[in-house]
Amino acid sequence: MNANDWIQIALSLGVLLLLVKPLGSYMALVFADTPNNVAPNKVLRFGQGTEKLLYRLCGIDSREDMGWRHYAVAMLAFNLIGLLVVYLLQRLQPWLPLNPQHFATITPDSAFNTAISFASNTNWQGYGGESTMSYLTQMLGLAVQNFVSAATGMAILLAVIRGFTRRSAKTVGNFWVDMTRSTLYVLVPLSLVLALLLVSQGVVQNFKSYVDVPVVQTTTMTEAVKDAAGNPVLDAAGKPVTKDSQVTTQTLPMGPAASQIAIKQLGTNGGGFFGANSAHPYENPTPFSNFLELLSILLIPAALCYTFGSMIGDRRQGWALLMVMSLIMVPLLIACTSAEQVGNPALSGLSVDQHATALQAGGNMEGKETRFGIVNSTLWATYTTAASNGSVNAQHDSFTPLGGMIPMWLMQLGEVIFGGVGCGLYGMLAFAVVAVFIAGLMVGRTPEYLGKKIEAHEMKMASLAVLIPCMLVVVGTAIAVMMPAGVAGVANPGPHGFSEILYALSSASNNNGSAFGGLSVNTPFWNVLLGICMFVSRFALGIAMLALAGSLAAKKHVPVSAGTLPTHTPLFVVLLACVVVVVGALTFLPALALGPIVESLMSAAGH
Amino acid sequence: MSRLLRNSLMMLVVMTVITGIAYPLLVTGVALLVFPGQANGSLIVRDGKPIGSSLIGQSFTEPKYFWGRPSATSPQANNGMSSGGSNIGPTNPALTDAVKQRIAALQAADPGNHAPVPVDLVTSSGSGLDPEISPAAAQYQLGRVAKARGISDAQLKLLIAQATSGRQLGLLGEARVNVLQLNLALDALPAH
Numbered sequence: 001m002n003a004n005d006w007i008q009i010a011l012s013l014g015v016l017l018l019l020v021k022p023l024g025s026y027m028a029l030v031f032a033d034t035p036n037n038v039a040p041n042k043v044l045r046f047g048q049g050t051e052k053l054l055y056r057l058c059g060i061d062s063r064e065d066m067g068w069r070h071y072a073v074a075m076l077a078f079n080l081i082g083l084l085v086v087y088l089l090q091r092l093q094p095w096l097p098l099n100p101q102h103f104a105t106i107t108p109d110s111a112f113n114t115a116i117s118f119a120s121n122t123n124w125q126g127y128g129g130e131s132t133m134s135y136l137t138q139m140l141g142l143a144v145q146n147f148v149s150a151a152t153g154m155a156i157l158l159a160v161i162r163g164f165t166r167r168s169a170k171t172v173g174n175f176w177v178d179m180t181r182s183t184l185y186v187l188v189p190l191s192l193v194l195a196l197l198l199v200s201q202g203v204v205q206n207f208k209s210y211v212d213v214p215v216v217q218t219t220t221m222t223e224a225v226k227d228a229a230g231n232p233v234l235d236a237a238g239k240p241v242t243k244d245s246q247v248t249t250q251t252l253p254m255g256p257a258a259s260q261i262a263i264k265q266l267g268t269n270g271g272g273f274f275g276a277n278s279a280h281p282y283e284n285p286t287p288f289s290n291f292l293e294l295l296s297i298l299l300i301p302a303a304l305c306y307t308f309g310s311m312i313g314d315r316r317q318g319w320a321l322l323m324v325m326s327l328i329m330v331p332l333l334i335a336c337t338s339a340e341q342v343g344n345p346a347l348s349g350l351s352v353d354q355h356a357t358a359l360q361a362g363g364n365m366e367g368k369e370t371r372f373g374i375v376n377s378t379l380w381a382t383y384t385t386a387a388s389n390g391s392v393n394a395q396h397d398s399f400t401p402l403g404g405m406i407p408m409w410l411m412q413l414g415e416v417i418f419g420g421v422g423c424g425l426y427g428m429l430a431f432a433v434v435a436v437f438i439a440g441l442m443v444g445r446t447p448e449y450l451g452k453k454i455e456a457h458e459m460k461m462a463s464l465a466v467l468i469p470c471m472l473v474v475v476g477t478a479i480a481v482m483m484p485a486g487v488a489g490v491a492n493p494g495p496h497g498f499s500e501i502l503y504a505l506s507s508a509s510n511n512n513g514s515a516f517g518g519l520s521v522n523t524p525f526w527n528v529l530l531g532i533c534m535f536v537s538r539f540a541l542g543i544a545m546l547a548l549a550g551s552l553a554a555k556k557h558v559p560v561s562a563g564t565l566p567t568h569t570p571l572f573v574v575l576l577a578c579v580v581v582v583v584g585a586l587t588f589l590p591a592l593a594l595g596p597i598v599e600s601l602m603s604a605a606g607h
Numbered sequence: 608m609s610r611l612l613r614n615s616l617m618m619l620v621v622m623t624v625i626t627g628i629a630y631p632l633l634v635t636g637v638a639l640l641v642f643p644g645q646a647n648g649s650l651i652v653r654d655g656k657p658i659g660s661s662l663i664g665q666s667f668t669e670p671k672y673f674w675g676r677p678s679a680t681s682p683q684a685n686n687g688m689s690s691g692g693s694n695i696g697p698t699n700p701a702l703t704d705a706v707k708q709r710i711a712a713l714q715a716a717d718p719g720n721h722a723p724v725p726v727d728l729v730t731s732s733g734s735g736l737d738p739e740i741s742p743a744a745a746q747y748q749l750g751r752v753a754k755a756r757g758i759s760d761a762q763l764k765l766l767i768a769q770a771t772s773g774r775q776l777g778l779l780g781e782a783r784v785n786v787l788q789l790n791l792a793l794d795a796l797p798a799h
Binding site: 060073144188200201202247260357362373492 | 610611612613614615616617618619621622623625626627628630631633634635637638639641642645646647648649650657658659660662663664665666667668669672676682683684685686687688689690691692693694695696697698699700702703706707710721722723724725726727729730731732733734735736737738739740741742743744746774775776778779780781782783787790791794
């Protein structure tokens, strides 16, 4: 790594940390817990009129407080209806307006996968945006889910926080109010600002049809000839027949991209407007747009730690969780950057210059953009998989074996290192419950966390939250490698092919959405398998956490005593980090050994 | 049950109106007013017609042009309708083969230039539409283009400098040269 790498890493993390407190305090005001959800402060009184009108339209009683079951049912009903609408929009798009490119209907399996993907805040994409989805589908289907799936994550987090703050209570809050306030006060204003900043850098935002331009130099392209059924035509020797044609024009894709990219980054969604996601120059045109998009990946998840501390009345607890996240992420970020900056040993025997100089970034540039070079690509790869964002600005499939293992492992850690908006923090709280339980076992006392006793029921729910994604990854990978339809999609030979499958399952089962893109996943097998993983992980986890919230809220407060384990100290920070790392390492080391680790050894040995 | 359905459905309708219609329209309106060029794709317009975008790379294979990043889009390189990278893994022999071919093509166009090739000039970009190359990659091609065009190195260096952007704000990203703008400037030079 060179000086430039260090400076850009420090700048990115520094600005993020500076914004944690202001945004965190603001969100604490927005999410203030008051009887009947009346507006208790200036911030909420500002939007009171809009909120009231909205609740009246929807027939919602905002003063109602819900028990955890009621809250879970409302959350599920809202998300399932959203999922159905996204499915129908895709299936019906040729007959609906705002489809200037006349895209056809999406196949049932792909529509099923995409609907779950966007409703579950995963944004796994088996399709290429510029050649499949109409503007209407992108706006009314995908973009809306970008907002409401992130807002759902925040709502569940708020219920869990109330589990800690409320005493002997039967209720955990009102889902509709939590969801609405998350959207109106946090996601929409931040997105508006970000979208306009992105347009200033060159991100497109219009409703025009695609623009054809004449190219400066005519080139020749070679295309395989296909018969009427779409199969390649073979000659007498069995080789595919090809034909040459002249390329004289280039089609430039257009569309309302900036508005969607803003929320895709802020809501830890990650679904690109274009196929290449944030590597696309129309999606991420300059280093400054890249800086802003990077910042927005971690902004809300990091600030929510502060909000959490503020809401439970002990800010040190929030800072402690933020420290745990940073403690795990920063070393992995440095490892990933070093691996990529060194370059690819396979090219070192050729007449190629991979050294970083004042005139080039050097390193492993396959699948990376010139304006981002190495450090901005690895910063992105680390942020996007630490948080469950899943957008990319470089192709992870072409990373060096160890450079690519780091994003994969960050997802496998359960998306709790910052994690998704809301869901990252509630996932981390599940790990915290496990950590105090382990500490309790060691000292022989009943474990407590934030003034609530942790008993068998809480441990069961927390364990479910920790283990469900692990199980989905491991079992899903096993199924995929045993099925011909699973292996058929692999693009690279050897252990890297296995890594592609493991990455896909890790991504879907932790609601991340990034991919080793070589794997062909737009097939019925992959669409269905990954769809199921995304659905179970998101909603089973959400329900387990709401059940945890319900049982915590019903408990009395335990006053701090000499025997209470303090959970804001460096000791606890290290313990919690160890628990997260050990669960991730024990579960996935065998699988990682078969993929990236063996590939790295082969690469070093010159194979 | 029916109340729950009504709540959910209406909430989705209201959220769709706010986040799916009002929000993108508001952004589009302000964007077209304040940043019309950028919002419409940073098009390069000549004689009233768009002839390219400064953000989207085009393919160049003739010696008299600077070549951009290799592009893995199909069926043709730099296909705006199908962005994406090669997704070839680091140990895949296909990667080494592709790099060897690109080195061979560069050396065939510029016999006598045996300098190591800057890595970005022989590896495909993430989007397949990368509009830029590193200053090292431009410098590597300088001799070839100068010879093919019969212009001096000094004149060419000036044009490269005009198409070069440093790190943004002096800190962010990497220095880079816009290939399409550079080649358009070359074509605009008066003929000898």
